[in-house]
Amino acid sequence: MEVFKELYLDKNSPQPLYMQLADQIKRLIEENKIQRGFKLPPVRRLAELLDVNNTTVANAYRFLESHGYVRTKIGSGTYVADLAKKDDDIMDQIKLLDRGQLVMAPGTINFASATPSPELFPVEDFKTIINEVLDRDGGIAFSYQESKGFRPLRESISEFLLLYGIKAKPEDIQVISGGQQGIDILSKAMLNYGDYVFVESPTYNGAIAAFKSRGANIVGIPLRKNGIDLEILEANLKNKRPAFIYVMPGFQNPTGYCYSDENKLRLLDIANKYDIYILEDDYLNDLAYSGEDIKPIKSYDDNGRVIYLKSFSKIFMPGLRLAFLALPEKINSEVIAAKHITDISTVGLTQRAFDLFLRKGLWKKNLEYIKKIYSNQMSYVCKKLESIKGIQFEKPSGGLYIWIGLPEGYSSVKLYAMCLKRGVLIAPGNIFYPNYEEDNHFRLSFAALSYQEIDRGIDILSDAIGELMENRTEEKIMPLI
C-alpha cells in the first residue's frame, strides 16, 4: 500500500479522476515499482485512501484491464498483468472493441466508430414533431404497440419504399429497434444450431456475433470490388445449403464496395436456383455522394427471395433505435414471434414521430444536408490519406468507411496497437472475420470527428504507419540468407 500513498489526484484538473489514477498506476507498472502478480488494493480501500468515490477507482481498474495492464480474478482481486505478454493481449483488447466494451481514454480520436456526429441530428424538427404526436395521441403514444409496428408507420414505410423501387405491403413490414435487432431476430427466427449462414468476407462484425450466438456455421465468401464472388458462392452451394446469405450491396461494411447491377441480378438468380434467402442489409444506400441511385436487390425480387433490412442509424439518429424489415410473406409469422420474444414492440412514441417525419418529407431534407457534410469529409480524409506512403485505398463514392490496405505481410493488429498507444483508434481488419483471421487492411471512419480531429488523427496514423514499415524492413532484411 506504501507506493499508493504517493498518488495524487487533482480534483481541479480537466482530466477525469479515473484517468489520472489509471495513468499513475500505469506509470508504477511501467517503472517496475509494482510488478507482475502484485495485487492492487481493493477498490474501497484505495478510494478511502485517495478520498474519491469507489467508482473512480473501479473505472481506473477497468480501463487498465482493457489496456492489458491488470487482470481481474473474480472473487480474488485485481493483479498486475505480465507486461511481456501485453502484445498477445492486444487480441483480448480487440475483442473488447469488437464487443463494444473497450474503455477509451478521454480525448482518443475514434476512427473506428461510424456513429454520426450529434450536431447533424435534426433536433428542432424532431421536437416539433414529438409535440405534435403528444397533442394528437396523448397517453396512447406510451402504450404497447402491435409487435409488427404502428400501422400508420408501416403504411408510410410501404409508400417510402416505392422510391427505392420496392413494392411491400404494410403487412410485410416489421418495425424493429435498430438494424442490429433485425439481424438478431432473423437469426432467432431462421437459424438452428449448426445451420449454415453465408456472409461476405470480410463482413459486419455485429452480424457475425448475432449468427454465432445461434450456433450457426458461418461461411465467408470473398467479396470483390463489384460484389460477392459468385463462382465461389456457387461452388459452396453445391454441398452446403445456408439458411440465408447475408449481404450489404451498397457501401459494404467494412470495405465501402458497391455491387454492380449485374452482380445483384446474378446473385438473385443463384438464390432462386438454390432456393435460399438473401438477407440484404441496407444501412447506407442513401449516402451516395455522386447522386447515383443504388437499387436494392429487393427491388428486383419477384419471388419473395429477399429479406430487406433498413436501418436509420447512420442516416438519421442512431439513438432512436429504429429500423424495419420488408419480409417475404412466408417468414412473416416466425419473425413477429421472434420480435415479440425479444422486446414485444419498438417504442411507440418513436414510431409515431418517425411516421410524421416521413409523411412531412422532413426525411429528405435532412438526408440532403448530411450527405453534403459527409461527402466533403470523405474527400478531405481521402486527400489527407494520399500523403501516407505505402498504403492502398480507393476513395468510395459514398458511405462512411474507407478500407485501407497495408503492404502484404504487415499486420493491421500491430498498427492498431501502435495507434492506440498514441491516442488514435482504428478498426483492425481481423474483427470483420468470424475467426479473427489476420488481415493487412484496416477500416477508417470519420463520421464522429471534427476536421481538427481528422487532421491530428491522420498525422498520428501516418507516424505509426511509418514506424511500422521501418521496423518491418529490418525484419525483412535479416532472414534473407
Ligand SMILES: Cc1ncc(COP(=O)(O)O)c(C=O)c1O
Ligand atoms: C452493416 C450494419 N448493419 C447493421 C448495423 C446496426 O445498426 P443499428 O442497430 O444501429 O441500426 C450496423 C451498425 O454499424 C451496420 O454497420
